[in-house]
Amino acid sequence: VRGVLILGSMSVNKPWHTQPSSKSHTPPRGSMSDSQPPHHSDHSVASSTSSVRTTETPVVGVSGVSGRLTDAQVREIVEQKRGVCHEVELVEPGTPITQELVVAAVTGLLSVFLFGWNNGNVNSPSANIQADIGLSLDDSNVWDPDTWIWSVIVSSFSIGALPGALYLNGVSKSSGRKRAITLGAWVYAVGGLVEAASKYVGKSSSTGALLTLGFGRFISGVAAGGTTAVVPVYLGEIAPVKLRGALGTAFQLVCVIAMTIVQIIGLPSIFGSSHGWPWLFAVVAPLSLLLVMLSSSMLESPRWLLKQSLSASDKAQAQAFKTEALSTLVKLRGVALDGLAGLPGMRNPVQEEVNEMEIQMEEESARGVLSISQIFTDRRTRFPLTLSLVMMAGQQFSGINNAFNYSTSFLKSNGLTQSSCNLVMVIMNVMNLVMTLIATFLMDVAGRRTLILSSAGGMLLTIVVLTFALKASITALCIVAVVAFVGVFGIGMGPIPWLLSAEILPQEAMSAGGSTATVVNWSSNFFVAMTFGPLSNALGNFSFVPNAVILAVFIAYLCYNMPETKGKTLEEIQQELGRRAQKESEATEQLVGTSATQCHA
DSSP states (O other), X not given: OHHHHHHHHSSOSOOOEEEEOSSOOOOOOOOOOTTOOSSOOOHHHHTXXXXXXXXTOOOOOOTTOOSOOOHHHHHHHHHHHHTTOOOEEEEOSOOOOOHHHHHHHHHHHHHHHHHHHHHHTTSTTHHHHHHHTTOOOOTTOTTOHHHHHHHHHHHHHHHHHHHHHXXXXXXXXXXXXXXXXXXXXXXXXXXXXXXXXXHHHTTTOHHHHHHHHHHHHHHHHHHHHHHHHHHHHHHHHHSOHHHHHHHHHHXXXXXXXXXXXXXXXXXXXXXXXXXXXXXXXXXHHHHHHHHHHHHTTSOOOHHHHHHHHHHOSSHHHHHHHHHHHHHHHHHHHTOOOGGGTTOTTOOOHHHHHHHHHHHHHXXXXXXXXXXXXXXXXXXXXXXXXXXXXHHHHHHHHTTHHHHHHHHHHHHHHTTOOHHHHHHHHHHHHHHHXXXXXXXXXXXXXXXXXXXXXHHHHHHHHHHHHHHHHHHHTOHHHHHHHHHHHHHHIIIIITTHHHHHHHHHSOGGGHHHHHHHHHHHHHHHHHHHHHHHHHHXXXXXXXXXXXXXXXXXXXXXXXXXXXXXXXXXXXXXXHHHHHHHHHHHHHHHHHHHHHHHHHHHO
16 A cells, blocks of 8 residues: 555655746536546546635635535635635645554555455355355246246445435534444454354254345445445545545455455365365454454544534534544645644644535535436536446446356356366456556556546447357457456446546535445446346356447447546536537527427427
């Protein structure tokens, strides 16, 4: 983790300082909201320079304002809030990587590691797990009950993730990110032990083993849903601006590393044997306890603390929260609060960061927050929300999780030997890891639109090749196609749906829109995992053809609707989407008017 942070900052342990700037910069709107979707990146803030204000800046409140404001009103209030402050440019030749920052990042990313571990620990040892819990799958029977039961067990992870994401996100809002992550660690431990126990329950009752494993998967899913909802927000709120992109990338990278490790050591020749597979689940418990111990030393999110100070009922409580927020930022940034020690004229980047967060929170408060029903009816949010939901569903219906959860059993049922299936699984996970690293560097070079269209097109092409190879029984080509399928996913279809959702949704719709996107993603995940087993029995070599059809429709939709966001600020993206929404609204009104005229005639 420290290596990732160093690569992100490119220069370590150099002091912050400010220098006068002749330019006036508008501060980026790059902070994460409480319900922002999992797996975000802060590319939009990396190119902007922070705007800070002096201690002489007059504070203009927004009292008397009720309801939602227009963009023009919000901009006016924010400019009044900034007043006649002197603009300076924060020059950061290097960002200190403090021990507190490393501990906080390691703790959050350990939760991500557990998520990736649980997401990939049933694929490699699936044959021995099925045998030990009393399942005997019939690949030739579409309605084979054991196939359906196994599909339910695998997909119960996604079922648990839905309430887990909603509940632990609520805990993070009310009680803090730290408490939500700690609670998730205990849930991970319980889920892993319950899953491991299914092996020994199966010796006396096959039904009991099935229920135990399914329930354990559900519990682990609850914790995983919480990880995807809470940890990306926490990482974005503790990271300095220069390191937000690195920590955002670290989320996906750590998840992929965990999946790669567990699927390799889960091979039957290692820990995937009849005696070894319970340990793949049980090892989650000590890792979770390590997470709990680390969480006692991790710092709370300074943004959450500051938000509590603004909503506190009395001044003493508000001051206590603000003081803790300042103290937390001092520890995370490694900067002394000289400007608060009574030295006139001294400005400090910690105080400036707090000032900017206060301005952003007041801007969000002035705009108002849209409900889930409002985001579907509001003209400004309807299009970006639809695009976000289509990308979330398209990501899952592309068939990627079928490759991770069922590749061993699917390829074996289509004629590949066990050794060939093991080779495919190892290469597939290594390729996923490599492509995730490559995507990090290409994201701001090639652009989001180019990458996701290339990724979806590549997946469509590899499905065609895979189907041909299976039909012709060309083992080498099957291996190449499956590995390429996973590789091209990692370069665009994996990270971009989550990233773009954060970029195209207006701030006032971020909470409701992020929650809706999370629900759609996990629901799609559940449906795909639930149906692939029986579908594979019915279609055989053509099992991925339905995914190819969905990808073709997905590509056509994106070609017409997806904007390029590379190199644009969030404000520029919102202006572009606003103009598009206005044109569509005018076109709809014109069409309705024409239809009414024709009906009248």
